[in-house]
Amino acid sequence: MGTAWDKFQGATLSLARSGSIKDRLAEAYRNYLADISEEELPREIREEFRFVTLSLTREPPMLRGEDAVRATTRKMSNDEADRLASTVVRMFAVCPRGAAPATRHATPQMVPLYLAEA
Numbered sequence: 001m002g003t004a005w006d007k008f009q010g011a012t013l014s015l016a017r018s019g020s021i022k023d024r025l026a027e028a029y030r031n032y033l034a035d036i037s038e039e040e041l042p043r044e045i046r047e048e049f050r051f052v053t054l055s056l057t058r059e060p061p062m063l064r065g066e067d068a069v070r071a072t073t074r075k076m077s078n079d080e081a082d083r084l085a086s087t088v089v090r091m092f093a094v095c096p097r098g099a100a101p102a103t104r105h106a107t108p109q110m111v112p113l114y115l116a117e118a
Helices: 004-016 021-033 043-056 068-075 078-094
Strands: none
Touching: 004 021, 004 078, 021 043, 021 068, 021 078, 043 068, 043 078
């Protein structure tokens, strides 16, 4: 899908749509955030991202066709869902747009200033 910024943007837009907060939160996580690797994120939000992931996948599925995200959001309160949604939006605000992940260091490209004479 793209960078962490793109994924958080998609998640934030999902959270901004109509519907119950639990449904929007589950959709945002499942469709956008579940695919993010911690290494893609700025260091300052990695722990928060781990917290969101654990908070949304802590319950085992109990019903047919249910996954951990649905089971967890079904059991959480609307206030807890609101807090997690706010956390996702705050993390989106921290993600640099179009930047390389914090752990990778780009190798500078060498560009010759003069053409080699043959």
